[in-house]
Amino acid sequence: xxxxxxxxxxxxxxxxxxxxxxxxxxxxxxxxxxxxxxxxxxxxxxxxxxxxxxxxxxxxxxxxxxxxxxxxxxxxxxxxxxxxxxxxxxxxxxxxxxxxxxxxxxxxxxxxxxxxxxxxxxxxxxxxxxxxxxxxxxxxxxxxxxxxxx
Numbered sequence: 544x545x546x547x548x549x550x551x552x553x554x555x556x557x558x559x560x561x562x563x564x565x566x567x568x569x570x571x572x573x574x575x576x577x578x579x580x581x582x583x584x585x586x587x588x589x590x591x592x593x594x595x596x597x598x599x600x601x602x603x604x605x606x607x608x609x610x611x612x613x614x615x616x617x618x619x620x621x622x623x624x625x626x627x628x629x630x631x632x633x634x635x636x637x638x639x640x641x642x643x644x645x646x647x648x649x650x651x652x653x654x655x656x657x658x659x660x661x662x663x664x665x666x667x668x669x670x671x672x673x674x675x676x677x678x679x680x681x682x683x684x685x686x687x688x689x690x691x692x693x
Contacts (some may be wrong), residue, residue, distance in 0.1 A: 576691040583691055590687050613669050615661035622661055626654045 560667055578584035581632055613620070627650050634646050634653075641649070665683055 574688070574693045575690065577693045580693055586687055587691055609690050612661060612664060612666040613671070615664065618661040622652070622659055623654055626650065626657060628660050649680045 576587055578587050627647065630650060631646065634649055635641075635691065638646065638649070657663065665679065667679055
């Protein structure tokens with residue numbers, strides 16, 4: 544038997560339903576966001592771009608790479624050194640009587656609370672499941688969108 548082809552009223556109904564679906568998609572309200580600084584703009588662009596995977600990359604791996612860090616311990620030492628380099632002179636000016644080791648101890652205390660610390664950023668366990676990572680990514684995206692929404 545040959546496959547049946549929609550004719551007449553059936554064909555018109557199918558075309559009309561497709562046109563309605565396209566019209567509904569076009570009439571859907573567009574979310575608007577406002578970034579007040581460059582960091583917010585970059586975060587927003589990452590959130591938007593993470594939903595579109597790059598060539599040769601699945602959507603789930605694109606989500607993982609965008610917001611979730613699985614190994615913050617690998618970036619800790621480099622981040623600490625960069626923090627020390629950036630803030631050493633400032634702490635030295637504020638505390639002129641301290642020795643070098645005391646200044647470094649003070650910098651380490653400051654770094655533990657700093658946003659540059661990889662452990663203060665969003666991270667997942669190295670053996671986290673896809674579902675856990677997906678939930679974390681979605682919650683971070685919702686936080687970002689609610690913070691930057693107009």
